[in-house]
Amino acid sequence: MDHPQLKVKILDDRVRRFDLPHYATEGSAGMDLRALLDAPLTLSPGECELVRTGLAVHIDDARYAGMILPRSGLGHKKGIVLGNLVGLIDSDYQGELMISVWNRGQQEVTLDVGERIAQYVLVPVMQAELTLVDDFEESIRGAGGFGHSGRH
Numbered sequence: 001m002d003h004p005q006l007k008v009k010i011l012d013d014r015v016r017r018f019d020l021p022h023y024a025t026e027g028s029a030g031m032d033l034r035a036l037l038d039a040p041l042t043l044s045p046g047e048c049e050l051v052r053t054g055l056a057v058h059i060d061d062a063r064y065a066g067m068i069l070p071r072s073g074l075g076h077k078k079g080i081v082l083g084n085l086v087g088l089i090d091s092d093y094q095g096e097l098m099i100s101v102w103n104r105g106q107q108e109v110t111l112d113v114g115e116r117i118a119q120y121v122l123v124p125v126m127q128a129e130l131t132l133v134d135d136f137e138e139s140i141r142g143a144g145g146f147g148h149s150g151r152h
């Protein structure tokens with residue numbers, strides 16, 4: 001399979017102490033991202049901090065986007081998720097990948113220097129064109145939503 005190529009820049013030499021983001025197994029969907037921290041970071045319950053990765057990834061192809069997603073272990077067991085819930089990385093973004101880390105739990109959590117705190121997933125994207133119309137051709141669903149399909 002032809003893999004999309006991502007251009008990666010190391011913005012901070014401390015990143016070199018760790019392995020670069022990579023797919024942990026042949027079938028992994030995401031690459032873990034590590035926290036570039038000066039020292040371990042303790043987040044109180046409810047606290048949210050923007051954490052550096054020291055990496056810039058230029059996707060450079062509008063048919064793709066990057067997504068930063070929580071790691072399930074951290075999210076479920078420790079309550080560490082993302083302040084923006086999901087990070088969406090534009091294909092033309094050339095700045096540092098930043099991770100908004102949110103402690104949504106009830107306990108203090110300490111993140112280690114270089115800890116794998118989130119994951120990066122490359123996803124296909126289609127940019128749409130909008131056509132303004134006066135009316136839609138009626139569908140079976142029509143305007144029903146938000147659980148409408150279960151009702152009689």
Ligand SMILES: O=c1ccn([C@H]2C[C@H](O)[C@@H](COP(=O)(O)OP(=O)(O)OP(=O)(O)O)O2)c(=O)[nH]1
Nearest residue numbers: 068084086087088089090093096097098099100
């Ligand atoms: O978790 C994230 C989310 C976004 N970004 C970067 C990459 C993305 O391309 C850019 C803009 O993100 P977004 O469009 O979601 O934020 P915005 O608030 O709309 O900012 P902008 O006005 O710059 O588009 O910020 C990150 O580094 N991490």
Ligand SMILES: [Mg+2]
Nearest residue numbers: 088089090093
């Ligand atoms: Mg935006």
